[in-house]
Amino acid sequence: MKRIGNIYDKISSLKNLEVADNKARKGKLKSYGVQKHTKIQSENLRKLHEVLEKCEYKTSSYDIFKIYEPKEREIYRLPYYPDRIIHHALMNYLESIWVSIFIKDTYACVKNRGIHSAAKKLKSQLRNHKSETKYCLKMDIKKFYPSIDQSILKTIIRRKIKDKKVLIILDEIIDSVPNGVPIGNYLSQFFANLYLTYFDHWLKETHRVRFYFRYADDIVILSSDKKYLHSLRVIISNYITIKLNLKLKKNWQVFPVDKRGIDFLGYVFFSTHTLIRKSIKRKFCKVYFRLLAKNASEEYIQRRVCAWLGWLKHCDSKNLMTNILKVYMKSNSVFNKPSTFENRGDGTYFYNYNIIESTKQETEDSQPIQSFDYDQIIINGEPTYSKIVSGIVRSNYSSSKEIALINNYNRYLLDNTLSKYHDEYSEYLTYVSNVKQFVKQDCADNAVLIDD
Numbered sequence: 001m002k003r004i005g006n007i008y009d010k011i012s013s014l015k016n017l018e019v020a021d022n023k024a025r026k027g028k029l030k031s032y033g034v035q036k037h038t039k040i041q042s043e044n045l046r047k048l049h050e051v052l053e054k055c056e057y058k059t060s061s062y063d064i065f066k067i068y069e070p071k072e073r074e075i076y077r078l079p080y081y082p083d084r085i086i087h088h089a090l091m092n093y094l095e096s097i098w099v100s101i102f103i104k105d106t107y108a109c110v111k112n113r114g115i116h117s118a119a120k121k122l123k124s125q126l127r128n129h130k131s132e133t134k135y136c137l138k139m140d141i142k143k144f145y146p147s148i149d150q151s152i153l154k155t156i157i158r159r160k161i162k163d164k165k166v167l168i169i170l171d172e173i174i175d176s177v178p179n180g181v182p183i184g185n186y187l188s189q190f191f192a193n194l195y196l197t198y199f200d201h202w203l204k205e206t207h208r209v210r211f212y213f214r215y216a217d218d219i220v221i222l223s224s225d226k227k228y229l230h231s232l233r234v235i236i237s238n239y240i241t242i243k244l245n246l247k248l249k250k251n252w253q254v255f256p257v258d259k260r261g262i263d264f265l266g267y268v269f270f271s272t273h274t275l276i277r278k279s280i281k282r283k284f285c286k287v288y289f290r291l292l293a294k295n296a297s298e299e300y301i302q303r304r305v306c307a308w309l310g311w312l313k314h315c316d317s318k319n320l321m322t323n324i325l326k327v328y329m330k331s332n333s334v335f336n337k338p339s340t341f342e343n344r345g346d347g348t349y350f351y352n353y354n355i356i357e358s359t360k361q362e363t364e365d366s367q368p369i370q371s372f373d374y375d376q377i378i379i380n381g382e383p384t385y386s387k388i389v390s391g392i393v394r395s396n397y398s399s400s401k402e403i404a405l406i407n408n409y410n411r412y413l414l415d416n417t418l419s420k421y422h423d424e425y426s427e428y429l430t431y432v433s434n435v436k437q438f439v440k441q442d443c444a445d446n447a448v449l450i451d452d
Helices: 008-012 014-024 032-039 041-053 080-099 114-128 150-157 164-174 188-206 226-242 278-293 298-313 320-330 385-396 399-414 419-445
Strands: 063-068 072-077 135-140 211-215 218-223 253-256 262-264 267-269 274-276 341-343 348-360 369-380
Touching (some): 008 014, 008 041, 008 080, 008 164, 014 080, 032 041, 032 080, 041 080, 063 399, 080 188, 114 218, 114 267, 135 226, 150 188, 188 211, 188 226, 218 226, 218 262, 226 253, 274 278, 278 298, 348 385, 348 419, 369 385, 385 419
Antiparallel strands (some): 135 218, 135 253, 211 218, 262 267, 267 274, 341 348, 348 369
């Protein structure tokens, strides 16, 4: 296999840094880091060029926080300058090199592939090769990103790259965290794909696996033979344990496709049709109903749900919107003023707030329709003042966001030039104060315990 060298000078060139800067800032023009960098853009890029020429780049400190969408993940975020620019500068040259060794059946982080390309290919295989795709082996890797072995990753990188200066900077980025590769790092998605690429080749070339699909660490293999898939799973488990120091999750499955469907990429695939995943459908319906209840304009609704409509285009859910509207029209709950507290009968309560009556006339000839626009949270157990306040605040400020606001405010106290952080924290305090005020009044009016 040909190894690539003599590319560091191209990567570190001022021209490439300018291209990388333009790529990195797409969709982030309003972020503080981009705006700060833009003020002295030319000077920053010149300094970065000098740092790279001297091979003195060191990864900046990470901003680490957690998200819960839907499972808990620890996210590592780097400053826009210089780190994100450097990552894009590297990938301007490395992406084509690495993609050239990826098999065609891996889809994550590969241009012109992605979720819908994978879905299209899977549907085609199920439809055109029904007898050969009766059974599915579905599996994924336990804590994939944090479990990537850094020394193995470096070895894999060296199978294709030999430029010593490029290897030094890649090693520096890999070693910037104690274990694995950080979720949220631009380069990490490419590292992760690269880490499994020789595993892909081993499956396709050594074991002649024909119907194979991989999106990041989610793997689907199809066959006509159920026993073969069970034996293949054992072989795969041994390979990734010994060769890659990884472990399969215990939730792997072998099952008949047409009895259960393949839950993959946000869809459920059968040989005859494809449905959208129930959790995505529920979320879509929830958002859509809320927008209808608020009498949002058609244009605004389309903007908010366009992502879900994109999902619907690639599956057999053409009647979903029609059915949603039928259900909505049968329900008159949005046309009656909701109670502030609603017992759901399962030990939880709805708390409805910001209740505003509105009137909408669909056409000149129709009668005006009165409805109520409101926000809503669910309270576990008997409602109390503190539970309600906490629920409302958390619906708008996650715990990680609250911690970030406090940390940034502390940074402002040390450096008064960071007025942005003072303003953000003041806005947060004002919001909490306003919430407390109207919740206390609602609790008093409805004889709810004020326990603060």
